[in-house]
Amino acid sequence: SSVTVMNTGLPSPIISFSGEPSIPKKVLSFLPITLWRSVVDLFGSWVPLGLLFKYAFKKYNLSSKIISGYLAPHPTPMYCGGAKAWPLMLPFFKDDSVTMHTWEARNCLKIWKKPFLVMFSDSDPITRGVDKEFLKLVPKATHVTIKGAGHFLQETHGEELAVEIIKFLSSSKITHI
Numbered sequence: 001s002s003v004t005v006m007n008t009g010l011p012s013p014i015i016s017f018s019g020e021p022s023i024p025k026k027v028l029s030f031l032p033i034t035l036w037r038s039v040v041d042l043f044g045s046w047v048p049l050g051l052l053f054k055y056a057f058k059k060y061n062l063s064s065k066i067i068s069g070y071l072a073p074h075p076t077p078m079y080c081g082g083a084k085a086w087p088l089m090l091p092f093f094k095d096d097s098v099t100m101h102t103w104e105a106r107n108c109l110k111i112w113k114k115p116f117l118v119m120f121s122d123s124d125p126i127t128r129g130v131d132k133e134f135l136k137l138v139p140k141a142t143h144v145t146i147k148g149a150g151h152f153l154q155e156t157h158g159e160e161l162a163v164e165i166i167k168f169l170s171s172s173k174i175t176h177i
Helices: 023-030 031-043 049-060 064-071 079-091 100-109 130-137 158-171
Strands: 003-006 117-122 142-147
Touching: 003 158, 031 079, 049 064, 100 130, 117 130, 117 158, 130 142, 142 158
Parallel strands: 003 117, 117 142
Antiparallel strands: none
16 A cells, blocks of 8 residues: 655644744744634635635636536535535644644654655645655655646646656556555
């Protein structure tokens, strides 16, 4: 078995009141997630996903059909539980329930011995630089930078991702998927 990570992270708590010299600067760097959490707090499962996806994909000029595909699993607010829960899975404080899980995942990666592929885009404002954190956790990981891709790299660079994953699996001598 192997792992491929793309434009993601295992963040430490954003706000720590012990020895943190610049809390506002750190919170500002997590502004998109902070805003998403605030919207969830305000609207619950009535998250305006249509507006969120239109804004997120604005730069890529995606067709309304593709955006509709992202909205398809969420025909009514009743189906927006994942969109509501996701930003709450990022730890803001050390005592958030998810903090222990991210620390456990980091500890698991520190002793990871199987093939590990880190693929990040070079133009994602949300996860820029996080690939280096994975490379510190798994020093023998294979690293690929997808040039010209943003946060939703699977939308704009899907074929390139597939080629890189196949190349990785072949070089890792993975015999079955």
